[in-house]
Amino acid sequence: MSETAWRRFEFAATPVVQPTPAPAPSAVPAEPPRMVLPGSRWVLFLLALVFAAPGCRMDMHDQPKYKSFRASAFFPDGKASRTPPEGTVAQGQLRDDELFYTGKVDGQDSELFPLPVTRELLDRGQERYDIFCSPCHDRVGTGRGIIVQRGMKQPPSFHITRLREAPPGYYYNVITQGFGVMYGYASRIPPEDRWAIVAYIRALHLSQAASYGDVSEADVAAVEATR
Numbered sequence: 222m223s224e225t226a227w228r229r230f231e232f233a234a235t236p237v238v239q240p241t242p243a244p245a246p247s248a249v250p251a252e253p254p255r256m257v258l259p260g261s262r263w264v265l266f267l268l269a270l271v272f273a274a275p276g277c278r279m280d281m282h283d284q285p286k287y288k289s290f291r292a293s294a295f296f297p298d299g300k301a302s303r304t305p306p307e308g309t310v311a312q313g314q315l316r317d318d319e320l321f322y323t324g325k326v327d328g329q330d331s332e333l334f335p336l337p338v339t340r341e342l343l344d345r346g347q348e349r350y351d352i353f354c355s356p357c358h359d360r361v362g363t364g365r366g367i368i369v370q371r372g373m374k375q376p377p378s379f380h381i382t383r384l385r386e387a388p389p390g391y392y393y394n395v396i397t398q399g400f401g402v403m404y405g406y407a408s409r410i411p412p413e414d415r416w417a418i419v420a421y422i423r424a425l426h427l428s429q430a431a432s433y434g435d436v437s438e439a440d441v442a443a444v445e446a447t448r
């Protein structure tokens with residue numbers, strides 16, 4: 222607001238005080254104030270409004286439809302949900318890529334990723350890891366996240382030898398199924414994001430066991446400068 226506009230506002234907001242004239246002395250006692258009831262026409266109008274208002278919504282969700290697993294009088298088996306015809310799969314639901322969906326090859330945890338590990342995948346994995354895993358496993362995977370500090374069982378560090386050597390398919394499975402007291406994430410993290418997280422955990426493995434030889438001189442200088 223410019224200064225002049227503000228002043229105008231201030232001026233307008235200043236209450237105007239009008240002097241009240243002193244009541245004229247009178248001999249006749251003042252009549253007591255009468256209570257004014259709203260007219261019956263108003264009452265009718267308000268009542269009509271109250272009854273009419275709920276009828277004003279006519280959305281698409283108010284229409285005859287079946288909800289999943291409801292009963293139906295239409296189909297002979299009495300069920301609203303139909304079984305897909307035998308031998309068919311709904312579009313987009315064919316999970317024939319064993320490695321991608323289960324993390325296994327011939328029943329064994331896969332040593333390979335089912336998709337190329339790119340910079341984008343790692344970035345995505347970092348973001349998802351920080352959201353879904355770091356509350357317990359902490360940002361670098363040592364297992365001292367904030368929930369653990371508040372009393373949840375401490376998970377093992379991802380940097381112990383057993384877990385460093387565990388194949389990607391093992392991590393994929395732990396995310397999908399859960400492990401011990403850790404619940405599974407199948408319903409919350411789609412398969413591709415699970416792989417992204419596994420790739421990022423691999424990056425964490427590297428980060429926690431890296432030596433100066435793994436880093437460029439410029440990066441070493443940058444790290445030294447922060448000391």
Ligand code: HEC
Pocket residue numbers: 350353354355356357358368373374375376377392395396400401402403406418
């Ligand atoms: C609410 C806390 C919590 C969250 C969130 C969580 N975990 Fe865990 N995780 C645990 C606990 C606790 C254990 C140890 C379970 C046990 O031994 O009963 C564990 C164990 C593990 C293990 C080790 C399994 C083994 O062989 O010892 C892996 C790997 C793992 N979690 C990965 C993940 C990943 C990846 C995420 C994110 C998608 C994640 N966790 C999210 C609590 C959590």
